[in-house]
Amino acid sequence: MVHHDDKTVISIMSDYQGDLSQFAMVVPVPTVLQRGQIHIGDPGVVKHLDDYSAPRLVEYDDPNPCQMFYPGAEAGMRMSRMAAPALAERKSANALGVKIEAQYTVGEYDIVILSARQSDGLETWLNENGYRIPSGASAALAPYIRDGMKFFVARVNLKEQAKTGLDYLRPIQFAFESPKFMLPIRLGMVNAAGPQDLVIYLLTENGRVETTNYRTIEMPTGIDVPQFVRDDFSKTYSAIFDRQVKLNDLRGIFTEYVWNMNWCDPCAAPPLSHEELKQLGVFWLDEQNPPPGWGGAPRPMYRPQMFIAATAGVVLTRLHVRYTAATFPEDLFFQETGDSNNFQVRYVLHRPWDGSPQACAAAATYFQELDQRRATEARNLADLTGWDIADIDRRMGLNPSKPSPAWWQNLWH
Numbered sequence: 001m002v003h004h005d006d007k008t009v010i011s012i013m014s015d016y017q018g019d020l021s022q023f024a025m026v027v028p029v030p031t032v033l034q035r036g037q038i039h040i041g042d043p044g045v046v047k048h049l050d051d052y053s054a055p056r057l058v059e060y061d062d063p064n065p066c067q068m069f070y071p072g073a074e075a076g077m078r079m080s081r082m083a084a085p086a087l088a089e090r091k092s093a094n095a096l097g098v099k100i101e102a103q104y105t106v107g108e109y110d111i112v113i114l115s116a117r118q119s120d121g122l123e124t125w126l127n128e129n130g131y132r133i134p135s136g137a138s139a140a141l142a143p144y145i146r147d148g149m150k151f152f153v154a155r156v157n158l159k160e161q162a163k164t165g166l167d168y169l170r171p172i173q174f175a176f177e178s179p180k181f182m183l184p185i186r187l188g189m190v191n192a193a194g195p196q197d198l199v200i201y202l203l204t205e206n207g208r209v210e211t212t213n214y215r216t217i218e219m220p221t222g223i224d225v226p227q228f229v230r231d232d233f234s235k236t237y238s239a240i241f242d243r244q245v246k247l248n249d250l251r252g253i254f255t256e257y258v259w260n261m262n263w264c265d266p267c268a269a270p271p272l273s274h275e276e277l278k279q280l281g282v283f284w285l286d287e288q289n290p291p292p293g294w295g296g297a298p299r300p301m302y303r304p305q306m307f308i309a310a311t312a313g314v315v316l317t318r319l320h321v322r323y324t325a326a327t328f329p330e331d332l333f334f335q336e337t338g339d340s341n342n343f344q345v346r347y348v349l350h351r352p353w354d355g356s357p358q359a360c361a362a363a364a365t366y367f368q369e370l371d372q373r374r375a376t377e378a379r380n381l382a383d384l385t386g387w388d389i390a391d392i393d394r395r396m397g398l399n400p401s402k403p404s405p406a407w408w409q410n411l412w413h
Contacts, residue, residue, distance in 0.1 A: 002281035006178060007175070009175045013046045013169075026153050029149060030117075033152065035106070036285065039175075040173070042279055043169075043172070050269070053201065056266065056346045058266050060350050064367035065365070067212055097117035097121035097122075100113075108163075110155060116151070119139070137190050144187075173280075176279060180258055196323055198322075203314055204319075210255075210335060211335075212335050222348065225384070226377045226381055227349055227350075240384045248384075249376070258315065258342060259342050260314065261315065
């Protein structure tokens with residue numbers, strides 16, 4: 001989501017399962033969109049945004065203790081449809097209180113903008129036009145109809161999609177004006193098989209973005225973890241996020257990244273270029289002086305480093321939420337805060353010095369502290385993930401940790 005004043009640009013990249021002919025998407029929008037307000041985006045730019053803001057590992061080499069003292073350490077609702085009948089005639093739509101406000105083919109999508117007077121009429125129209133939606137969807141549609149919102153309905157035009165030669169759907173983008181800074185998520189729960197997982201990238205001009213109607217929580221960060229985490233950081237971070245979700249009863253929205261797009265430190269990927277930001281809808285950048293682009297493919301982990309670009313005035317906030325209809329009964333409403341402090345989810349690896357304890361007096365002390373540090377790293381990982389600490393000790397080659405005594409057990413003994 002790109003948002004500034006009352007202007008918003010939303011880009012949705014859909015990862016679908018099944019036959020393309022059975023894919024469709026319905027998104028509430030505040031106004032009837034003109035053809036020029038809808039665009040097909042570049043999936044590579046979306047991936048770059050994800051890589052740039054992703055939770056990361058940083059790795060430091062321990063210095064030689066003999067040379068220095070050792071320092072302490074889915075908006076919208078995806079619906080399958082039956083085999084592709086033509087859209088119902090306007091007379092039938094009108095009879096159901098549904099009005100076809102506009103129709104377009106944009107790229108590989110056939111798009112219809114609908115308005116409705118009653119939710120059950122809209123549900124009937126969708127069913128009659130081949131959208132296989134869950135029974136009772138009218139209850140989820142009703143609040144949007146009461147608010148006077150329209151419905152952006154997109155499904156795949158198979159002939160146009162075949163022309164692209166791609167085996168995936170490109171992101172669909174739409175721009176509109178509205179005083180509301182919000183993302184509709186309730187429709188996506190109608191046909192949800194369990195909790196939904198949503199990552200939102202919000203691009204604004206000034207400070208970080210937070211939700212106004214739910215708790216916004218920063219993920220744990222800056223914590224030392226064992227070396228073996230490097231081998232499968234994706235699995236480790238999934239466990240860390242799962243634990244935070246469980247600890248907060250699926251009722252929090254988690255901040256994973258906040259940074260001005262003109263730099264990063266450390267960088268999981270280079271910042272987006274001026275042109276890439278414009279492709280996502282950032283419309284307030286100086287078009288007369290575009291900064292140089294960034295080259296090179298993103299890597300899974302960078303050593304600590306800093307990139308400087310000329311894209312000041314674009315702050316990226318990355319929010320991650322897992323939710324159900326019971327824990328998130330309302331859509332997401334946002335506010336751009338005045339907080340300009342940077343934040344990133346990162347975990348720290350320390351590569352031990354490979355010298356000998358006999359090299360010098362400081363080396364013996366270093367290895368004693370190293371054993372203590374590795375035990376701390378094991379406990380940190382157990383706390384972050386909920387994994388069994390004995391298994392972590394085993395992977396690290398440590399003696400199994402004994403449970404810490406209760407605070408009172410040694411009080412009088």
